[in-house]
Amino acid sequence: MERKNQHYSSQFPDVRVKVFTVPVSLCRHLYLFKTITGIFSYKKLDLGTKVFIEHMTIPKKGGNLLDLGCGYGAIGIVLAYLSPQSSVYLIDTNKRALWCTKENIRYNLSERSGKVIVLHGSYFKPLHDKNIKFDAIYMNPPLRNGRKEFLALCKDIPSFLKRNGQFQFVIKKKMGANYIYNYLIQNLSDLYENISVTFKRSGYWIFSLVSI
Ligand SMILES: C[S@@+](CC[C@H](N)C(=O)[O-])C[C@H]1O[C@@H](n2cnc3c(N)ncnc32)[C@H](O)[C@@H]1O
Numbered sequence: 730m731e732r733k734n735q736h737y738s739s740q741f742p743d744v745r746v747k748v749f750t751v752p753v754s755l756c757r758h759l760y761l762f763k764t765i766t767g768i769f770s771y772k773k774l775d776l777g778t779k780v781f782i783e784h785m786t787i788p789k790k791g792g793n794l795l796d797l798g799c800g801y802g803a804i805g806i807v808l809a810y811l812s813p814q815s816s817v818y819l820i821d822t823n824k825r826a827l828w829c830t831k832e833n834i835r836y837n838l839s840e841r842s843g844k845v846i847v848l849h850g851s852y853f854k855p856l857h858d859k860n861i862k863f864d865a866i867y868m869n870p871p872l873r874n875g876r877k878e879f880l881a882l883c884k885d886i887p888s889f890l891k892r893n894g895q896f897q898f899v900i901k902k903k904m905g906a907n908y909i910y911n912y913l914i915q916n917l918s919d920l921y922e923n924i925s926v927t928f929k930r931s932g933y934w935i936f937s938l939v940s941i
Contacts, residue, residue: 734800737769737800738822755782755799760837762801768826769800770870777933778869781899782807784928784935785867788895790910791815795889797852798822802830804867806837807843816844822851851883853889862891862904868898876905880912883938887920891941896921897937906934913938 744767751762751800753774764771770778783803787794791814794803799819821827827849827880834845866886870879886896900906906926911923913936923939 737826738766738874739767741829743767753779753803755779755803756811757794758810759806760803760810760833762803762806763829763836764801765825768823768829771801774803775869775894776931777899777901778803780928780930780933781867781869781897781935784930785897786865786895786927786937787812787815788864792891793861794818795820795863795866797866797868798871799830799847800826800869802826802833802847804869805830805845806833808867809838811922815864816846818846818848818856818861820848820850820852820855822849824849853885856889857932860891863889863894864891865895865897866890868896870900872900872904876909880909880916883913883917884920886938887940892940893922894940895937896940897927897935899933899935902929902932902934910934910936 747766747770749764751773753760781825784855791812794808794815794817796819799805799821802819805817805819819830830847900909921938924941925937927937928935
C-alpha cells in the first residue's frame with residue numbers, strides 16, 4: 730500500500746512502482762517523458778514547470794547550465810535541446826527521478842544534445858569535486874522542504890554563478906511568491922545586482938536574480 734506521507738524529495742521513495750509516459754509540447758517541440766510513481770508530478774507536467782520552461786531565458790552563447798532539483802528532467806532536457814552548444818547539468822536527490830531523467834535524455838535528445846551530465850545528491854554537494862561555475866541555474870524549487878531551506882539556498886547560489894550569471898526559478902503565488910520577493914529584496918540585494926519577477930501567468934511567478 731502507498732504511504733501517504735512519502736514525498737517526492739525522498740532518496741528512495743517507498744511507493745509501488747508504476748511507469749507513465751507524459752507527452753508534452755514545449756517551445757514548439759514534442760517531448761515524451763517517462764515518469765514513475767514516487768517522483769514530482771508524475772501524471773503530467775506540472776503547470777508551474779510548463780509556464781517556467783516557456784518563459785525561461787537561455788544565454789545566447791550557451792555555457793554551463795544547471796537544472797537544480799531536476800525531477801524527471803523536463804527543464805534540463807529542454808535547455809539541452811534548445812542550446813546544444815551548452816553543458817547541461819541535472820541534479821536531484823530522488824534516485825527514481827534520476828532513473829527517469831536518464832531514460833528521458835536518451836529518448837528525447839539522442840544526438841541533438843551536447844554535454845549532458847546527471848548527478849545524484851543534495852543541491853551543490855555533487856559538484857564539490859568539480860571546479861565549476863554556471864552561466865544560469867534553473868529551478869522549480871521543492872517548497873515542500875520548507876521556504877526557509879529555499880531562502881538559504883538563494884544565499885548559496887551566487888557562489889556557483891559566474892559574474893552576471895542568472896538564477897531563474899518559478900514560485901506559485903499561493904506558495905508565498907510575494908513573501909519571497911520581498912525577502913530577497915530586503916535581505917539579498919547585496920548578493921545580486923538585480924532581483925526581479927519577469928513573468929506572471931496562471932498563478933505562477935517567474936523570478937530572475939542576476940549575480941554581481
Ligand atoms: C518541485 S520538484 C521539481 C521537479 C522538476 N524540476 C520539475 O519541474 O518537474 C522539486 C525537485 O527537487 C528535488 N529535491 C528536493 N530536495 C532536493 C535537494 N536537497 N537537492 C536536490 N534536489 C532536491 C525533488 O526530488 C524534486 O524532484
